[in-house]
Amino acid sequence: MKASVIGASGYGGIELIRLLSNHPDFELQAIYSSSKENVPVTEDYPHLAEICPLPLTKIDPVAIKETSDVVFLAVPSGIATELAPQLAGGHAKVVDLSGDLRLKETDDYKKWYKKEPADRAFIADAVYGLTEWNRENVKTAKVLSNPGCFPTAALLGLAPVVKNNLIDMKNIVIDAKSGVSGAGRGLSPLVHFAEMNDNFRIYKVNEHQHIPEIEQQLAWWNKDTAPITFSTHLLPVSRGIMATMYAPLTSAMTTEEVYALYVETYKNDPFVRVRPSKQFPGIKEVAGSNFCDISVDVDTRTNRLVIVSVIDNLVKGAAGQAIQNANLMFNFDEASGLKGFPMYP
Ligand SMILES: NC(=O)C1=CN([C@@H]2O[C@H](COP(=O)(O)OP(=O)(O)OC[C@H]3O[C@@H](n4cnc5c(N)ncnc54)[C@H](OP(=O)(O)O)[C@@H]3O)[C@@H](O)[C@H]2O)C=CC1
Ligand SMILES: CC(=O)N[C@@H](CCC(=O)OP(=O)(O)O)C(=O)O
The missing domain is CATH 3.30.360.10 (Dihydrodipicolinate Reductase; domain 2)
Known part of the structure; x- marks a missing residue:
């Protein structure tokens, strides 16, 4: 399955790149940024050398939607409000790491995030992905709202x-x-x-x-x-x-x-x-x-x-749980690509 990451130049984005690059069932096919175009992600993040050869690409929701099976959004709050509806509704499934689709009461979003909320019906359809407690709904989600850390x-x-x-x-x-x-x-x-x-x-x-x-x-x-x-x-x-x-x-x-x-x-x-x-x-x-x-x-x-x-x-609190949810959305083993052990000390 083809995976894309938007917001790939941020910390959540590079954690998604790290985990997806080692995932047996998803192929990371493109990574997107709003500020950088045609720049290898390794320029800012040399630890990804020989792991992710992809360049950062300009965000074009129509093209991304057509070429991806799953799109991970790792952008700041307020941006997913605009991008997620443009990416949804077609073939691609959307997994949003921001807070934009989590609060079913849009007035709560306005009050606590101090931003305009996404469309209420769109938020209502987004599945809240606290994986362990919502597996059945996650499995059928088209738009998944990943919980906060x-x-x-x-x-x-x-x-x-x-x-x-x-x-x-x-x-x-x-x-x-x-x-x-x-x-x-x-x-x-x-x-x-x-x-x-x-x-x-x-x-x-x-x-x-x-x-x-x-x-x-x-x-x-x-x-x-x-x-x-x-x-x-x-x-x-x-x-x-x-x-x-x-x-x-x-x-x-x-x-x-x-x-x-x-x-x-x-x-x-x-x-x-x-x-x-x-x-x-x-x-x-x-x-x-x-x-x-x-x-x-x-x-x-x-x-x-x-x-x-x-x-x-960055893992269970963001990219890891997002992939755990995506695994269920595509009927893969829930732990696929996530079996890495903790680093200690
Ligand atoms: N860090 C964490 O532990 C966690 C983060 N989250 C959430 O995940 C999301 C990403 O967080 P994080 O990676 O930490 O944040 P960063 O600030 O590290 O990265 C944000 C990313 O969003 C991109 N971006 C900024 N402005 C825009 C825009 N207008 N349009 C499109 N993309 C934009 C930035 O790249 P560029 O400017 O190149 O486009 C960058 O890649 C946030 O919503 C955050 O709240 C959730 C759980 C935990
Ligand atoms: C240390 C630190 O500053 N952490 C952030 C977590 C932000 C975050 O993940 O924001 P959303 O889940 O709302 O998208 C904070 O406390 O606001």
């Missing part, structure tokens, strides 16, 4: 207890940290070396655009849903997200009981690894891989459950 880590961690009504939905706190590649390749004072290195900062306090995305999925799972507290911090590392979730249990449970529930829930999911008690995951343990590692612990003094979930923001 923080929502992926947080929701995979929360799902078993939220779906089984085991935590107080009115008291969920999600405390998340991300490496700087989560912000893309563009520079800003927040990710400037001198300000980020040797430092640790909270950002977008109570106004992060992933808040409505997480709340939307929690509401689909549990009718008692309520606003969450969600905070994001910048770690002075390149890759990785750790989301630590805190919530009171609705009735007393032991760590062993909660652990058993998680093991049972994720026993058939190739990319979710539930850690044994007290073996809390670090971000390095999933770096470069499509794994999400989860650990749980009950604080018996407060009856509060602590859930720790880690992913690589």
Whole structure:
């Protein structure tokens, strides 16, 4: 199957190139950029030498749509709003990595992204691809909206207890940290070396655009849903997200009981690894891989459950999950092209 990547000069784009170049079922046939034409991608990214010989090409949605079986969009929010509808509706399937098609309430998109939303009906038809929890819909999707990096880590961690009504939905706190590649390749004072290195900062306090995305999925799972507290911090590392979730249990449970529930829930999911008690995951343990590692612990003094979930923001949080979804959309093995192990140390 022929795959194309738009936004191929960004961090999400080059991660798609890395993974698709080693994929047995997709052939990466073209890569697109809005700022560069006929320039080998290796000029900016020499690590792709002899891996990806393709030049960056000007974006022509009509031609891309006709020549591709699947188009991955790794462009900033606001751009997919325009491009995705132009690419959809024909032979090609579309996988969008941005936030543009995730929020079914278009007013939420306006409020949190501060941009004009895509057409409501188009968004309604886009399938939200939190793979482990929406496989059947993903399989038939023509337009796939890939989850955000923080929502992926947080929701995979929360799902078993939220779906089984085991935590107080009115008291969920999600405390998340991300490496700087989560912000893309563009520079800003927040990710400037001198300000980020040797430092640790909270950002977008109570106004992060992933808040409505997480709340939307929690509401689909549990009718008692309520606003969450969600905070994001910048770690002075390149890759990785750790989301630590805190919530009171609705009735007393032991760590062993909660652990058993998680093991049972994720026993058939190739990319979710539930850690044994007290073996809390670090971000390095999933770096470069499509794994999400989860650990749980009950604080018996407060009856509060602590859930720790880690992913690589560029893999399970972006390009890896996008390919996992595309695999299902084309009836390939879900793990095809994604079997690379984490890099450690
Ligand atoms: N980084 C991460 O960990 C994650 C990112 N995402 C999402 O994936 C998308 C890509 O992110 P990321 O790769 O990090 O960002 P980057 O800033 O690194 O890359 C953005 C890409 O979009 C292209 N682009 C910029 N403006 C336009 C335009 N007007 N038309 C078409 N293309 C344009 C840029 O290339 P050029 O200027 O050459 O066209 C570049 O290739 C974003 O929506 C992001 O929110 C989602 C999950 C995680
Ligand atoms: C470290 C960092 O800055 N991360 C970004 C993640 C952005 C992202 O992935 O945006 P969408 O999912 O909304 O497209 C942030 O917190 O905004």
